[in-house]
Each structure stands twice: as structure tokens, then as C-alpha cells.
Amino acid sequence: MILEKTIPLGINLKNSEPYRVMLADNSRLERLLLRKFLLHEKFKIVAETEGGQETVDVFQKLTMKPDILCLDFEFPDKNGVKVIEEIRRTHPHLVIIMVTKNTHRVLIQKISELRINAFLVKPVSRLQILEKLSYILG
Template structure:
């Protein structure tokens, strides 16, 4: 596994507490959180500018929602791995996200062990796709 400090992460979530918790968990493991956005439009702008390795993306946000942001991210940053973040385990949204190329999903409230395992799987995928 590569050094976590070499992995850049962007967090897109309209919930301040969720963003803060994600940032805290990732920072404890030495991942580099390079940006945060509270909505999909700003998230897309940051993703284009920062070109992160991993994007943690909330599904349920005001327009554009996470599914629409995922579609656009996969067009503009196909090399980035996207982890969907969801507060409800809505199977349809999760299935749609996976079909659109999401690398995995994280359920709120966050379990740090599960979150890190999911992140490590996405990092491993980064390396095999490169």
C-alpha cells in the first residue's frame, strides 16, 4: 500500500459535521485532504482544479445531487476513484452509483474501520488502473 500522505482526497458533502468527521478520520491516517465542498457545483470546480486521487461524494445533496456529480466527475476525471457517502442505505442510489463507476460507498454514521477499509480498496484500485 502506498504512503497515505501521497494520496489526495476531496470531500463533497453538504453536511458540515460529515465533512468534519471525514476530514478528521482521514487526517489521523495521514491522507491529504486537499479540499472540501458543501455542494456539487463547487465540488466539481474543486475536482477539476485539484485533480484528487479519491473523491468522497455525498449522494443526497441539493442540485446537482451526488449521482449527477459522479457522472460529471467520471467524464472530467476518469482516473479519480469516487467513494459515495450515504446517510440512508438506499439500494437504488447505491446500485446506480456503482454502475456509473463509483469505487465503493460509505454509510453514515461513519465507522472509522469500515471507512478506512473502503478507502484502502479504492487506493488499491487507483494503482491497478494506473
């Protein structure tokens, strides 16, 4: 009998290290759910933030930058589009997944211009996030 060992989605096959993820959402519950989904697949959560400007500041200070940024659109101080614009200036290849309740056509058009990798509408299920990540990470 041959036993196959499944490699978790969160492990980068190129270097056998976990993908690093930053979670940015002003809802503690949403961050908790995403963290739970991702940790189960062996992703490494390197930072969590709850504000737009805080996300930019923490991202810039991290010595080991995340491979993936999961962020909401709605923050009290700076919206997700502004956050993406600032981070894209220095990290154009960062994988960005926007997870939001906002589905306005103007927002969807704007974020498509910013080259985000995925757009998910809340509430997000474990299966939805893992399917998107599986597609993005190959």
C-alpha cells in the same frame, strides 16, 4: 530488537507522497469527521465542498487533482450521481467513495453503473472508511 515502522495508509507507496483527497458533503460535521479520520492516516485533504455544483467547479479548478473523492449523494443543488457523471467524463479513473444516508435500491443500481469504488452508509466509523480505503488502495 527490531522495530518495524508502520507506513500510514494515506501514504502512496509508489511515490512516498500522501494520497490527495477531496471531501464533498453538505454536512460540516460529516466533513469534519472524515477529515479527522483521514488526516490521522496522513492523507492530504486538498479541498472540501458542500454543494454538488461547487464540487464539480472546485474539482475542475484544482491544479493537483485529488486521487480520491469522498462524496455524499444528497446536495441541495445537484445530486451525487450528477456530480460523478460530470467528473467521470474527464477523470474516469478517479477513486470515488460515496458516503450517504440514502440506501434506495434505485440509487445503488445507478451508482453501480457509474463504477464507484465504494459505497458507505452514514454514520461511518473510522474503521469502516479505513477498511474500504485499505482494500481500494491495495
